[in-house]
Amino acid sequence: MKRLLLSYPLSVNTPVYKDNPPVVIQQQASIAQGDPYNQFVITSLNHNGTHIDAPWHFNPQGKKISEIAIEDFIFTHPVIIDIPKSDDELITKADLQPFEHQIAGADLLLIRTGFGTIRSSEPERYANHNPGLSESAARYLMIFDSLRAIGIDMISAGAANYPDEAVAFHQIILGKDRVDGKYILVIEDLNLDQDLTDISTVYAIPLYIEGVDSSFATVFTED
Template identity: 35%
Template sequence: MLIRLSYALNRHTPLYPGTDAMKLEPAKSIEKGDSSNTTLITFNGHSGTHLDAPNHFCEKKMTVSELLKPENIIEGAVCIDIRKNGDSPVIPEDIRPFRDEIRDTEALFIRTGSGDIRDADPDTYATVHPWIHPDVPDYLREICPELRFFGLDAISVAVPSFRQEGRETHRNFLCKSPEIMLIEDVNLSSPDLTGQSWRLRFYPVVFDRTDGVPVLAFAELYG
């Protein structure tokens, strides 16, 4: 059974403040005498469900195509529930009760509940949401030595009201060794994602030397 974790990317996709909106512009038009209709699509690499590569916040660090494959399959991914309100941070103490459940995973996702308002209130989803405290990445390296991907159901691990702390969180995930890449704005609404491990499959929409890229991601349940 496959569960889609990626949101559709379109002109109405919520974006972290300051991110350029998607543009769709006609490149050729039958109406104007061309032989076909074609569209020029422009979007920021950090739009929709996307992956942050280390180069996003770390000078001379790895890019998408240097770290990933066109198809990426991660065994034993885990999603845990840590519900937060407003712009409250997820801190190491929130994760501690799940240590035994997540210690062997390469991909960890946290369902904060932020995704519940994505469609109904996209402005709040993009600006007032749970975020990840800068102490979390090193704590995860300590208890999850195999961890290479971290994702959540908020638009970013950073929130505008704590912008500096959010930058520190990004650097602590992406710039230290081993690097933990981020998957943000993930649809974790399915109840089947918690209480069991599953196979993560994801595909970069653009496979090149970029600092971030939208991904098509799926959870494949075992059995």
């Protein structure tokens, strides 16, 4: 059985979206300094690094991350599509429509833009000029009954320099104002720069934290 890690380790070098505070990791106890154990204090916004946006992030009536059942983070029909995008470009309904037959029946859609390849070499560009999904893309994706999550190789599904589109995308995809309760989870800052041709199952396991909208996640494949 082969497994591939799709999430990034959280570190002090993790790129952060726009003006979000960086990750801080401080050693609180050290064996090397005479303590009997090693121990750390980690301070981070819950949207730093690979994480899952739950509905409450943009939907005041939506579920918080700890209110979602664990089985809802396991995907057995993942599909990956390539939509190359560069700085500040939007993914629209028109970009997604050629993949309609692949998206139909998928429970997880992974969108690979190629922008993730600059994450370590150009972190400021990655954080401040990311492509993003548009309002039209959100409305289109919501028509697929089986689709429960999307994942992207960008720091955010919302383009940093298109804030109105970013808000509209998140509100729609996370189910704001939906009377039927439908929403699609958003998994951001994924490492999709690898061969994912034969993936059959994806686990996107959040850190369950009570009272918050979203959380860090470890994401891996199995085939």
